[in-house]
Amino acid sequence: MGRGMKAGKRPKEKAPSGGSRAAQMQQLQAMQRQMQEMQAELEEKEVETSAGGGMVTARVSGKKQVVDLKIDPDAVDPEDVETLQDMIVAAINEGIRQIDEMQENEYGKLTGGLGIPGM
Numbered sequence: 001m002g003r004g005m006k007a008g009k010r011p012k013e014k015a016p017s018g019g020s021r022a023a024q025m026q027q028l029q030a031m032q033r034q035m036q037e038m039q040a041e042l043e044e045k046e047v048e049t050s051a052g053g054g055m056v057t058a059r060v061s062g063k064k065q066v067v068d069l070k071i072d073p074d075a076v077d078p079e080d081v082e083t084l085q086d087m088i089v090a091a092i093n094e095g096i097r098q099i100d101e102m103q104e105n106e107y108g109k110l111t112g113g114l115g116i117p118g119m
Contacts, residue, residue: 031110038106047098051090058088060095062102 043062050057055075059068069091075084 034110042103047095049091049094052087056087056091058091058095062099064096064099066092
């Protein structure tokens, strides 16, 4: 028997490889910092979208806020306000969709396809 071994006692198993809890926590904290930096960068970006063949143009920030809206005077028809409203909604929604896509792509690069919900 080995030194310090008692009959019937098994040697302690080593921790699985891949790093200690402390190392894993450091990795998670580093990833969290990177995500916060990425979020700040994304919030500074803007996308510009249009609807109605360019009759309505919306600029949406990374914070998903409309920062600018331009309406071509030819799009204003007092007899057909609904079409103008639809174009405005379409331009804004497309801007938000593009921001969401941009965020998904950037977070995907960071998480490496880990499948983290909400990312």
